[in-house]
Each structure stands twice: as structure tokens, then as C-alpha cells.
Amino acid sequence: MKNLFLSTLIIFTALASNAQSSTDVSSAEVKFVFVNNDVEGTLTGFNSSSSIDLENLENSKFKGSVKAETISTGNSIRNWSLRRSKYFDADTYPKITFESTSIKSEGNTYEVKGNLTIKDVTREITFKFSKDGKNLTGKSTIYSSDYGIEIKNKREQNRVDITITLKVT
Secondary structure: OHHHHHHHHHHHHHHHHHHHHOEEEEEEEEEEEEHHHOEEEEEOOOEEOOEEOOOOHHHOEOEEEEEHHHOEOOOHHHHHHHHOOOOOOOOOOOEEEEEEEEEEEEOOEEEEEEEEEEOOEEEEEEEEEEEEOOEEEEEEEEEHHHHOOOOOOOHHHHEEEEEEEEEEO
């Protein structure tokens, strides 16, 4: 009985100390720039089950999604067109998701590799995150044509720069 109590106490202590060092994502802001046309936009409808432990990165997981129907570029006709089947097909593929596969520290930055899924196409990408107070800001570049979203004919003309700002608590 004494050993059971001691084992239980050790487990709860370990869980409590892990919970204290872990940081959760409370909100996110996702911005993008379609470089070739100089079109800026955002995605909202953020949902996350991330848990970030900057002291023990092996215990961390970046996992979240945004709603494809929330794409906003400041032009309602363009937004409507992007949500349709030719581009994001938000009715069939309602979420854009990201899940980390590895996280490592590089000085004051964090390299987060993971799988980005858009329109049922999954590709590995890397975000470079920096921490500023309660914010983690990550940047990456993708090509929309790699995900079946061909705005322009040539791959390099479909460059999209992404910035994600995570508010951590």
C-alpha cells in the first residue's frame, strides 16, 4: 500500500511539473502574401491542440487548423472565387491543417518541421519561429500549386509567404 501511494505521488508530481512547464496556444493569427500578385490575406477559425514546452522541445507538439472558408484578401469577389472548387474548395476541404513532426532550437529561434495539409494534399514544410514575450511568430514559404491551387501557370509564380503568430499562455 505504501509503495502504491508513493508511486501515485511520483506520477502526479511528474505530471504537475510537466504541466507547469508546458505552454498552450490560446489563439493564432495566420497571414499570407501571394507574392506574384502582391495579394495579402488572412485565415481564421483557428483550432489548436498544441502543447509547447520550450525547455524540453521533445515534449512539444504544434498541431492546429484554420477554416478554409475564412480566407480573406480584402476583396469579396476574390474571396468567393478562392473558396470555390477551382482553388481551395472549402466545401469539400473545410480545414487547412498543420502538425509538427520535429522541433529543434537554433539559438533564439525554433525550427518546426511538419505536415501541412491543404485540399487533401500533405507536404512537409518548415517554419522558423521566434519568441517575443507571449508570442511565437513563425514564417515559411509554400507554392500553392503544390497543393492543387494553381493561380499562375509556373510553380515559382505561385509562391506564398506565410506568417503565423501564436499567442501562448
